[in-house]
Amino acid sequence: MTDTEQLTRELDELETAAKAYDAQHEFIEDFAWPEGTQIAVNFTCDFDTMLFRRYLEETPMQLAQGEFGGRVGIWRLIELFSGNDVTATIFTPGRICELYPQSLVAAHKAGFEIADHMWEHHVPKDMQLEHDHIQKSTSALENTVGKRPIGTRSRHTNSLLLEEGYIYNSHGSAAHLPYYERDADGENCMINLPFHYAIDDAMFFSFAWLSSENAAQRITDPNRVLDLWWDAFDQQYRQGGYLNICLHPFVSGRAMRIEMLDRLIARMKTRPGVWFPSCETVARYCLGTFPAKEG
Numbered sequence: 680m681t682d683t684e685q686l687t688r689e690l691d692e693l694e695t696a697a698k699a700y701d702a703q704h705e706f707i708e709d710f711a712w713p714e715g716t717q718i719a720v721n722f723t724c725d726f727d728t729m730l731f732r733r734y735l736e737e738t739p740m741q742l743a744q745g746e747f748g749g750r751v752g753i754w755r756l757i758e759l760f761s762g763n764d765v766t767a768t769i770f771t772p773g774r775i776c777e778l779y780p781q782s783l784v785a786a787h788k789a790g791f792e793i794a795d796h797m798w799e800h801h802v803p804k805d806m807q808l809e810h811d812h813i814q815k816s817t818s819a820l821e822n823t824v825g826k827r828p829i830g831t832r833s834r835h836t837n838s839l840l841l842e843e844g845y846i847y848n849s850h851g852s853a854a855h856l857p858y859y860e861r862d863a864d865g866e867n868c869m870i871n872l873p874f875h876y877a878i879d880d881a882m883f884f885s886f887a888w889l890s891s892e893n894a895a896q897r898i899t900d901p902n903r904v905l906d907l908w909w910d911a912f913d914q915q916y917r918q919g920g921y922l923n924i925c926l927h928p929f930v931s932g933r934a935m936r937i938e939m940l941d942r943l944i945a946r947m948k949t950r951p952g953v954w955f956p957s958c959e960t961v962a963r964y965c966l967g968t969f970p971a972k973e974g
Contacts, residue, residue, distance in 0.1 A: 717952030752932015773816030847962035
């Protein structure tokens with residue numbers, strides 16, 4: 680095989696793979712929010728207290744950050760959202776029900792959605808064990824707050840999630856608006872509420888992120904993050920778009936960042952037609968108004 684033939688073959692394989700991946704996604708044509716709404720903003724919390732870091736056996740000094748999130752940060756975020764009439768969604772691993780159940784009960788009583796974020800903040804490679812993790816996390820959350828979760832932020836398999844009654848995921852970022860995603864065989868369709876790392880607090884405020892070297896550390900001025908996130912909001916607002924802001928209690932639960940978020944929400948409220956629903960509310964709106972195509 681000549682170099683040209685090899686290159687042609689590789690390009691054909693890439694094109695086939697790209698088409699197969701594209702076929703898994705269904706983007707909603709003529710998407711629009713309810714009348715009077717210009718943009719939906721989901722404030723979401725990944726309340727994991729560094730469970731994945733425990734899985735990686737990181738140092739006690741690193742894990743102490745997760746302790747702060749469970750003991751202090753989550754309570755500050757509950758107060759922030761309650762004081763601003765924001766219906767947040769708390770994505771949390773099932774194991775958090777053993778560690779900090781009072782905070783989940785308080786968040787549920789405040790009207791926030793409690794959703795899944797895996798059992799121990801990772802997805803097992805074995806599908807049977809994965810299903811076991813989904814079932815354990817689902818049961819733990821339901822037993823703790825009295826309501827079965829219907830949303831997840833994970834890379835769990837769609838068929839397993841649908842079997843357990845889940846209706847949406849909030850993990851992928853293939854578009855800036857909600858969209859549908861299917862398994863590789865074109866089945867098991869779920870609505871996805873996208874977020875991306877430019878509006879994830881861990882990208883700006885995480886010292887020693889996943890054991891990274893000193894040169895990779897980042898502690899950003901909260902005012903700089905406020906400007907960046909406001910610009911993201913403003914751009915999506917003008918488009919009639921969507922924003923899914925991802926926060927971690929051990930990161931954004933620090934006082935100076937809580938104050939920044941308070942200013943950001945207040946500034947958003949100066950615009951007409953800004954909606955602060957839960958992810959469940961957005962998912963049900965999309966499913967009811969723009970149902971997925973068959974096949």
